Amino acid sequence: MYPDNLNNSVNPQPSGIDYLNQIATPPPAQGFDQKTKLILAIIGLFGIISLVAIFIMSQGSSSASPIQVAARVNKLLTISQKYDKKLQTSTMQAINISFVSVLTSAEAGLTEPLQNSGIDYKKQKKEILKMESSEKMDKKLEDAALNAQLDSIYAHEMNVQITDTLVMMQKLQKSTRSKSTKEYLVKTVADLKNIQKQLEEFLKTN
Numbered sequence: 420m421y422p423d424n425l426n427n428s429v430n431p432q433p434s435g436i437d438y439l440n441q442i443a444t445p446p447p448a449q450g451f452d453q454k455t456k457l458i459l460a461i462i463g464l465f466g467i468i469s470l471v472a473i474f475i476m477s478q479g480s481s482s483a484s485p486i487q488v489a490a491r492v493n494k495l496l497t498i499s500q501k502y503d504k505k506l507q508t509s510t511m512q513a514i515n516i517s518f519v520s521v522l523t524s525a526e527a528g529l530t531e532p533l534q535n536s537g538i539d540y541k542k543q544k545k546e547i548l549k550m551e552s553s554e555k556m557d558k559k560l561e562d563a564a565l566n567a568q569l570d571s572i573y574a575h576e577m578n579v580q581i582t583d584t585l586v587m588m589q590k591l592q593k594s595t596r597s598k599s600t601k602e603y604l605v606k607t608v609a610d611l612k613n614i615q616k617q618l619e620e621f622l623k624t625n
Contacts, residue, residue, distance in 0.1 A: 483590040485532040485600065489540065490551040491584050492529065495577070496522040498553050502560060502573060508625075511570040514617045518577070521610040528607070532600040556580075571625050574618045581615045 499519045506512045533540040540547070556576055563572035585608055592604040 482594045483587040485529070485536045485591065485595075486538060486547060486550070488584075488588060488591060488604075489529045489533060489547050491580075491587060492522060492525045493548050494551045494553045495580055495584070496526050498556060498560070499577070501557075502564075502569070505564055506570055506573065507567075508570050510621055511574060514574075514614065514621060517617070518614045521607075521614055524610070525607045528603050532595075532597065532603055535595075535597040535600055571622070574621050574625070578615060578618045578622065581611050581618070585611055585615075 496519070499515055499522055503512075503515055503519060506515055530540045559576065560569065560573055563569045588604050588608050588611075592601055592608070595601060595604075
């Protein structure tokens with residue numbers, strides 16, 4: 420004959436505390452732990468270092484890279500927009516309006532050339548912007564504005580910058596195998612040459 424309490428010994432009823440633990444809401448899932456955060460930070464840092472390395476190598480080589488072009492276009496766009504309202508003559512103002520338009524179009528078209536080189540422009544734009552400083556040019560233009568010589572100094576500086584940018588773009592045009600990148604460069608080079616011609620005409624008469 421089996422004891423009456425056999426079932427109770429095999430399947431004991433949970434105590435009050437155990438029962439509350441069973442029905443309690445499970446703790447919320449935690450976010451990234453420290454190890455995961457560290458790995459993500461390292462990946463981000465590696466991406467930035469890679470961009471800088473590409474930029475430095477392209478500066479010292481006989482060819483040019485899309486990231487180098489992107490840094491230059493953004494630098495010129497920033498400067499041209501900043502001084503747009505400060506230029507004094509109507510001729511220089513008109514030239515600069517066209518220049519800003521050309522650079523805005525060039526900046527908008529950078530995504531595909533960069534993507535062809537494995538660079539996500541949208542995600543890495545902040546790092547690209549830091550790769551070519553406009554501080555030195557900005558200081559020179561600020562001094563020119565104080566001395567009422569902004570228009571002529573601005574035209575000269577931008578003429579020099581465009582010349583260097585055209586050389587850079589033409590090198591990339593020769594080295595790239597991407598059809599879309601070539602098309603982008605052909606159009607941008609033609610647009611910049613048109614602006615340069617206008618700047619040179621202004622400098623001749625001022």
